[in-house]
Amino acid sequence: MKSIRTKLTGMIFLVIFSFLALIVFNFFYFRTIETTNAEKDKLMTVALENKALQENFAIIRSMDQQYLREPTDEQAEEIKQFVENTIEQVDSYITQLDDQSAFSESFQTMKEQFEKYDKEFATLESLNMEIGYDADSGLRSNLNTATEQLDEAITKIDNVTLKDSFVQLQRGENNYFADQTEGQFIKVMNLLYYLEEEIANASFNEEERNRLLELTSNYETAFKELYGKYEQQERYIALFDEINKVISETVSEMEQKVTEEVDLLTEETKKRISYFQWALIGTSIVLIAFVLIISYIISKNLIISISSVKKGVQKIGNGNFTYRVPIKGKDELAELSVAFNQMAEKVQQSFLTISDSADQIQSSAENLAAYVEQTTAQTEEFGQAIEQVATGANDQTVRIEEGLGLMKNVSESITVTNEKSKQIASDAQQSEKEGQNGLVVIHELEKTNEQFDQLSKSLIAQVGKVSKNFQQITKIVQTIEEIAENTNLLALNAAIESARAGDAGRGFAVVSEEIRKLAVRSKDETREIQQIVERLNEEMSTLTDNTQTFYQYKVTHGKSVNMTRDAFTKIIKLMSNINRQILDISRFIDRMQNMGKEIVDKLDDIHQISEQFGAVAQEVNASSETHMDAIQQVNRAAASLSQISTSLHKEIAQYEIISSTRNHTMSKKPKKKKTLWIFGEKGRGGGNRISLKRWLKRKK
Secondary structure (H helix, E strand, C coil), X not given: CCCHHHHHHHHHHHHHHHHHHHXXXXXXXXXXXXXXXXXXXXXXXXXXXXXXXHHHHHHHHHHHHHXXXXXXXXXXXXXXXXXXXXXXXXXXXXXXXXXXXHHHHHHHHHHHHHHHHHHHHHHHHHHHHHHCCCCCCHHHHHHHHHHHHHHHHHHHHCCHHXXXXXXXXXXXXXXXXXXXXXXXXXXXXXXXXXXHHHHHHCCCCHHHHHHHHHHHHHHHHHHHHHHHHHHHHHHHHHHHHHHHHHHHHHHHHHHHHHHHHHHHHHHHHHHHHHHHHHHHHHHHHHHHHHHHHHHHHHHHHHHHHHHHHHHHHHHHHCCECCCCCCCCCCCHHHHHHHHHHHHHHHHHHXXXXXXXXXXXXXXXXXXXXXXXXXXXXXXXXXXXXXXXHHHHHHHHHHHHHHHHHHHHHHHHHHHHHHHHHHHHHHHHHHHHHHHHHHHHHHHHHHHHHHHHHHHHHXXXXXXXXXXXXXXXXXXXXXXXXXXXXXXXXXXXHHHHXXXXXXXXXXXXXXXXXXXXXXXXXXXXXHHHHHXXXXXXXXXXXXXXXXXXXXXXXXXXXXXXHHHHHHHHHHHHHHXXXXXXXXXXXXXXXXXXXXXXXXXXXXXHHHHHHHHHHHHHHHHHHHCCCCHHHHHHHHHHHHHHHHHHHHHHHHHHHCCECCCHHHHHHHHHCCCCCCCCEEECCCCCCCCCEEEHHHHHHHHX
């Protein structure tokens, strides 16, 4: 049986299911966003780690340049330790990126380049140790020894030409160590060959000449050997530049891969979010429509059943006990209709029984009136008539007791029906409370949505601030580039001034050249930084657009929450209407219960009247010995019976207990009068039974 409680419980479960479905959709929606953000964070971490490795290598290059200018064991050890730490850092990155083969391969390439640098730097360190960290170690010590010996020998000879040539040789040597270029080396060799020619053409003994030539040969050997080591050092520097180029290209490739992965992830996220939004909207529409349809069907059935019962109560309240409530469905209201019809049937039967009894009383009253006119009737025959009246009164009393029992059963049925209606009202109120709880949950969801709105607005503002900061960085980089250009111009001016100064400005020329190189390098690095900042600006613009799109998605989600709240509000209104209608039924049932009590009271009065009538009949029968007293008592009894019958008919006339068709048929049927039979005297009919009317005619 599909009871009202079952229907309402089904509606509540349907609403709860709809709410859970919305929660599940929201969970997957936010889970998708969190997953996407986590993936983006991983990719940005890869980009930052990649950039950190490039910066580490830039630091290493700066350290090895410092080492090449002023080599020391401490600097070499610091560079090797820094390279080892960087390799360990790359290993940790590779371990973290086992599931991203493309990035792992790039980090593996960078690791190989760092290991290659470590290996080549060890060779460069050995080479510098051979060259010597200062003038008193390595090949530089040999060159200084050869220079000192040659200087000492030329000083002993005291030849001005040789001294000038040797001074020019030392100056060329200093210029070479300042630039370490091939041109300077050739100049030194030419000066050395010129010195050897002067030694060969000088006028001093053969032993001194051979000694000087041997010393110049030792100097040449030491210088060439040192030059060869410096050339090897240049090759290592070129190799380091090549490693730097490979690392830079690898970093650029990884940045491009990260950008592509971020774009692809953003596109997939947009598709997923769009799918979830449309699915959420479609599911919400379907669930809301389904809930509204089910609610409409249930409320319509309840309203029809309640209206039917209400109509029956009104008709019976107006006294029409022939009306029967149509039975529709198998719920509590159908049971109430069945019980109501049974009650009406029993009350109708009771009233019909009372009406028949009233007819009998009326007939008895007419007979008693006839008995009063027959003052000469025999006492025996009159006593028999009185006995018949007493018997009818007893029968009437029994039937009234039966009717009273039926009315008590009807009253009990009304009480049970009242309890059922109160239970239904309680269930309806509970359903309304559950609906209110669901509406509270929806309000909490609205608060969460508002907080989410504030978070998204804050995110948009932060992205705008970061974009403005990047624009300021661009301006700063442009300023640095302008400073580098001005520094380059100043270096050129300084070189021009040093050239004008001649030999006195050569050292300043070397410094200005280094400044110019640093300015050019600063300009190149500044341009590279500017390119990186421009790319970051483009990425920030894309991120800003994505943030705006995310905000639009959030607005759509808020509209869906509002639609769900409106649906819960409508459901609560429908449940409130059902609750009010059930309360109306309870009031109608209370009225029926009061009417049943009134009917029972009326039947009690009739029962007492019937008992009084029986007592009167017995008194008449007992006092039959006194003829006049008996006649007077019978006259009073007849009048009393007539009044009782009239009272009964008036009470019953207030109610419609026979349908119009049946009533019309009975009105056309002639009323059959009851005939009172008496026994004739002996000798006049031999004691045969004759009617009272014929007997009176004979007496006359």
